[in-house]
Amino acid sequence: MIQLFTRDVVLSVRSGGGFGLALVFFLILVVLMPFALGPDQSVLAKIAPGLLWLGALLACLLSSDRIFGMDYEDGTLELLATSPLPLESVYLAKAAAHWFTTGLPLSLAAPVFGILLNLNLEVGGVLCLSLLLGTPALSLIGSFGATLTLGVRRGGLLLSLLVLPLYIPTLIFGALTVNAAALGKELDGSLIPILAITLGAIAILPFFSAMALRANLQ
Template identity: 65%
Template sequence: MIALLTRDLRLAVRAGGGFGLGLAFFLIVVVLVPFGVGPQSALLAKIASGILWLGSLLACLLSLDRIFALDWEDGSLDLLATAPVPLEAAVSIKALAHWLTTGLPLVVAAPVFGMLLNLPGPGYGPVVLSLLLGTPALSVIGTFGAALTVGIKRGGLLLSLLVLPLYVPTLIFGAEVARRGADQMDYSTPMLLLAGISCGAIALLPFASAAVLRVNLR
C-alpha cells in the first residue's frame, strides 16, 4: 500500500498534475477576480470565501483525468485488479495521492491567496478548516468520476460534466462555513454537514469506483 502511494505521488508530480498546476490555476483565479469585479475592497472581502472555494474546486478538476489514465495506458490497472490488495483499497490510495498532491497544497495556500482578496481576519481559520474537511470529498468524488470515464479518449470534458454536479453540495456547505466564519457567525451546522459529506464519500465511493473499474476492465 505504501509502495502504491509512493508510486502515485511520483507519477502525479512527473505528469504535471501535482502541486504546481493546481496552485498556479488557483492563483490565476484569485488574481483575475479583482479585474472582473473591480478593485473595491468591501466587495472583494464579501466574496473572498466563495472565490477561494470555487478556485479550489476547479483546481481539483485539472488532474482528475490522470488518476487512472496512466495506469490504463501501461496496463498497470489490470495488475491492480488482480493483485492481492483489494481494488477498493487501491482506489482509496489513489484518492489519497490525489488529495496529497492537489487538495492539501490548496489548503495550505488558501490563507496566502485570501490576503489577495482582502479576506477578513476572522475568516482565515474557517476557510482553512472548511477546505481541510471538504477537499477529501472532492478527491474521492473525482476518483469515482475518473473510474467512470477511464479508457475514454479525451474524456476530460465528460469527466468534468459528470463530477461537477456531485461537487455542488460540498461547494455549498464549504463556502457557507467560510462565509459564516468571515462574518463571525456560528458555522457549526454547515461544518458538520460538510464533514458528513466527506465521511460518507470516503466510506462509500471507493466501493462504487472499484465496481465501475471492474466493469470497464471486462
C-alpha cells in the same frame, strides 16, 4: 496500499506528473479576479469566500482525469487488478494521493491567497479548515468519476459533467461556512455537513469505484 499511495505521490511530484498544476490554476484565478471585478475592496471581501471555494473545487477537477488515466493507458491498472491488492484499496490509495498533491496544498495556500482578495486571516483560518475537511470529498468524488470514464478518449469532458453535480453539496456547505465566518458568526457545527459528505464518500464510493473499474477492464 501505502506503496501505491507513495508511488502516486512520487510520480506526481516528478517531472511530467502535474503536481502544482492545481495550485497554479488556483493562484491565477485569485490573482486575476481583482482585475476582472475592479479593485473595490468591500466587493472583493464579500465574494472572496465563495470564490476561493469555487477556485479550489475547479482546481481539484482539473487533474481528476489523470488519476486513473495514466495507469490505464500504460497497462499498470490491469497489472494492479490482477495483483493481491483489492480494487477498493487501489481506488482509496489513488484518491488519497490525489488529495495529498492537490487538496492539501490548496487548503494550506487558501488563507494566503485570501489576503489577495482582502480576506482577513481569521476567516482565512475557517476557510483553511473547511477546505481541509471538504477537499477529501472532492478527490474521492473526482476519482470515482475517473473510474466511470476510464477508457473514454478525452474523457475529461464527460468526467466534469458527471462529477460537477456531485460537487455541489460540498461547495454549498463549504462556502456557507466561510461566508458565515466572514459575517462574524460563530461556527456552530456548520463544518459537520462537510465532514459528513467526506466520511460518506469514504464509506460508499470505494465499492462503486471498484465495480466501475472491474467493468471497464473487461
